[in-house]
Amino acid sequence: xxxxxxxxxxxxxxxxxxxxxxxxxxxxxxxxxxxxxxxxxxxxxxxxxxxxxxxxxxxxxxxxxxxxxxxxxxxxxxxxxxxxxxxxxxxxxxxxxxxxxxxxxxxxxxxxxxxxxxxxxxxxxxxxxxxxxxxxxxxxxxxxxxxxxxxxxxxxxxxxxxxxxxxxxxxxxxxxxxxxxxxxxxxxxxxxxxxxxxxxxxxxxxxxxxxxxxxxxxxxxxxxxxxxxxxxxxxxxxxxxxxxxxxxxxxxxxxxxxxxxxxxxxxxxxxxxxxxxxxxxxxxx
Ligand code: NAP
Numbered sequence: 001x002x003x004x005x006x007x008x009x010x011x012x013x014x015x016x017x018x019x020x021x022x023x024x025x026x027x028x029x030x031x032x033x034x035x036x037x038x039x040x041x042x043x044x045x046x047x048x049x050x051x052x053x054x055x056x057x058x059x060x061x062x063x064x065x066x067x068x069x070x071x072x073x074x075x076x077x078x079x080x081x082x083x084x085x086x087x088x089x090x091x092x093x094x095x096x097x098x099x100x101x102x103x104x105x106x107x108x109x110x111x112x113x114x115x116x117x118x119x120x121x122x123x124x125x126x127x128x129x130x131x132x133x134x135x136x137x138x139x140x141x142x143x144x145x146x147x148x149x150x151x152x153x154x155x156x157x158x159x160x161x162x163x164x165x166x167x168x169x170x171x172x173x174x175x176x177x178x179x180x181x182x183x184x185x186x187x188x189x190x191x192x193x194x195x196x197x198x199x200x201x202x203x204x205x206x207x208x209x210x211x212x213x214x215x216x217x218x219x220x221x222x223x224x225x226x227x228x229x230x231x232x233x234x235x236x237x238x239x240x241x242x243x244x245x246x247x248x249x250x251x252x253x254x255x256x257x258x259x260x261x262x263x264x265x266x267x268x269x270x271x272x273x274x275x276x277x278x279x280x281x282x283x284x285x
Contacts (some may be wrong), residue, residue: 002057003147006051006074007092008035010227011118013127015064015151016090021128022150029054033104033242051077059083060144064091068098075102075113084110087144091132093117093172093233095208096162100134101158112140115161116148117168121229123215129153130182133171135164169244172237176258178212179234179278186213186221187282188252196221212276220276221283228274235262235271 001024005190008030019025027046030036034043040047048054051074054061056162061082063074067163077263078088080155088106099115106113114136126129132148132155141148141157145253148155158167189199200217203209204276217226238259245252261281270277 001060001144001147001244002058003060003062004048004054005029005062006030006054007063008039008121009064009066009231011091011125012064012126013039014122015062016043016045017126018128018151019062019147022147022149024147024150027054027058031137054078055081055083055086060087060147061086062091062147063088066092066233066238068094071098072105074093075105078170079105079109080109082106082109086111087140088097088112088115089114089116089144089148091116091118093168093237093240094165095243096135096165096169099165103136112137114140115143115164117154117164119168119171120153121211121215122227124153125151130150132156133158133167134163135159135166136161136235166244169241170236171233172240175212175253175254175275176241177254178210178237179275180254180258182210182213182217183220183276183279183282184220186217186279187284188260190221191284216274216276219274220279225273225277225280227272228276229274231262231275231277232266232271233276235259235266238262 003024004027006029025045027048028036029048029051036047062103071092103113114134116132116134118130118132120130126153130152132152134157158164204214238255241255261278265277
């Protein structure tokens with residue numbers, strides 16, 4: 001299977017390197033072509049000038065772009081020239097409805113679609129240890145599983161198209177709560193005058209230890225908020241979660257509070273920082 005990747009952002013770059021290392025990657029496309037050109041040289045693969053150009057030679061097309069409208073824009077472009085029997089796998093975080101819309105567009109061209117959002121951050125993308133949540137046809141997943149294994153430590157099939165994204169929304173609600181808990185707790189520790197490195201190390205080894213504390217605790221308390229996972233992207237995800245909760249008449253107070261905090265930070269110009277920039281609102285003055 002000839003494989004190509006569209007979207008060489010914070011996540012896509014690590015994914016591309018792992019696909020290339022496993023011998024699967026033939027071509028890349030990125031909207032800002034300089035990124036694709038540089039990575040193509042490094043990985044000795046082809047950089048193409050448009051999504052359509054990818055469809056000529058590639059039958060498994062992976063996407064990792066930003067938001068719903070970006071996925072639909074790229075899928076619409078692919079649909080102009082895609083070959084029947086091709087598979088498009090979207091690893092971006094978007095709504096279940098967008099996944100269903102993308103699948104319907106591709107089905108008209110006899111091409112398959114899987115929604116396959118991931119968790120594990122930029123570190124997981126770089127190390128090839130992402131957790132992947134897949135929606136769509138099981139048989140299609142089995143065909144492409146070896147390719148996906150090059151980027152992941154775990155792949156779970158959740159059900160029909162859209163269920164991968166629904167599971168990812170669960171993950172994003174959890175991330176909001178964890179971000180609130182970790183930033184509040186570390187601000188509390190700093191206000192006590194404790195040595196932050198020691199606090200983070202010892203707490204990470206106990207019952208309250210978690211990935212976010214371990215990977216972002218020291219940077220945030222040192223005032224470093226490099227992405228990581230851009231706050232504006234998590235805000236986009238939480239709007240999807242909020243809408244899904246409203247449809248089921250569910251209250252999600254942590255999601256609401258985090259949306260409110262992120263909106264404040266985005267207005268102050270911090271949308272491109274890591275989600276740990278929530279610490280800006282919590283840290284003692
Ligand atoms: P990012 O660094 O902002 O990169 C976004 C990528 O998408 C860039 O390559 C961008 O191209 C491309 N893109 C955006 N809109 C496009 C369009 N309309 N047409 C073509 N290309 C387009 O974002 P990221 O952190 O890699 O995240 C990508 C996706 O993964 C998002 O859905 C995010 O929610 C999800 N995700 C992120 C993380 C994380 O920790 N970062 C973890 C799990 C999932 P340009 O270079 O031209 O801007």
